Amino acid sequence: MSSETTETTASKAAEDFGGLRMTKQRQVVYEVLTDLSKGHPTASEVFVNAKERMPSISLATVYNCLETLTGAGAVRQVHIDREATRYCANLQPHAHFYCTDCDKVFDIGLEAGADAASVWSLPPGCRVEEMQVAIRGVCGACEKCRQGHAA
Amino acid sequence: MSSETTETTASKAAEDFGGLRMTKQRQVVYEVLTDLSKGHPTASEVFVNAKERMPSISLATVYNCLETLTGAGAVRQVHIDREATRYCANLQPHAHFYCTDCDKVFDIGLEAGADAASVWSLPPGCRVEEMQVAIRGVCGACEKCRQGHAA
DNA sequence: AAATAATTTAGAACTATTCTTAGAATAATT
DNA sequence: AATTATTCTAAGAATAGTTCTAAATTATTT
Structure with missing residues (x-):
């Protein structure tokens, strides 16, 4: 135990x-x-x-x-x-990064001490139940690979 | 003009x-x-x-x-x-608040000077192309209405 | 053990979206 | 201005992911 x-x-x-x-x-x-x-x-x-x-x-x-x-x-x-x-x-609060090159999805954690909702100017009196953050782009590996091709 | x-x-x-x-x-x-x-x-x-x-x-x-x-x-x-x-x-960067009570969608702006991506610990070398932020919950109006019923 | 309730299964049905194809409109070229 | 090439629109068929339905199975309570 x-x-x-x-x-x-x-x-x-x-x-x-x-x-x-x-x-x-x-x-x-x-x-x-x-x-x-x-x-x-x-x-x-x-x-x-x-x-x-x-x-x-x-x-x-x-x-x-x-x-x-x-x-x-x-x-x-x-x-x-x-x-x-x-x-x-x-179940930890996290965002998802979707790489449009390799089609993979990565978990993205919060910066230390940060609160995901804090950057948004939410109207007073509303209650947040869930937050989905989806980031699209190109991941580090694919980005590196691209630069290789370009050279 | x-x-x-x-x-x-x-x-x-x-x-x-x-x-x-x-x-x-x-x-x-x-x-x-x-x-x-x-x-x-x-x-x-x-x-x-x-x-x-x-x-x-x-x-x-x-x-x-x-x-x-x-x-x-x-x-x-x-x-x-x-x-x-x-x-x-x-086209301004903004999030969407979806009220599960009235089914309406509200635009949520950024707090003054804030950057939406800054709270997330993105891996180095990746390139962000777009960010979708969807917040589910109950809007102020519906929340108020609920409290009325509860009384 | 019998009765009741919840869960699983298989397939039909549904919905939002994409695809296809033909024809219409627009732009480019002579 | 006429001809050709390209792009766009329309209508409906096709698709994919998901939900629904009804019957069969499994679990729970009486």
């Missing part, structure tokens, strides 16, 4: 999320999501991976599970342009 | 946008957008309004025009969750 509090709560979180009934398929979907978290998979990608672990699972169930897990706050949706919704088990 | 520089450039912009051929339908679509800018209309809403001004216009053309205008930088797409794309003629 050493790594209990040093690691993130991701691994134990699978068991209990606000009284959510953890069915086998929800467990599988959640595991896929934590395993592929860096990949920000779409529902279909989750489906493919879930099917390897549980061949009987259906796409509709994957959608159901993703919705349930999102509703329970175990998982976040990621929206970039109007592309297929991606899913992300990183 | 007094209001020339005091107002935004919105009105004169309709005529010439980076050598864009300003066809009658593009003009109509652009005008609808500047007129309904506060409403953040979807393509279908633009279509309905454009049809009043030009009954022969088709939905496909509205989509084409919106894409062309977006490409030319005359108009911005607004993405909120995975709802239908909305369009916005406000």
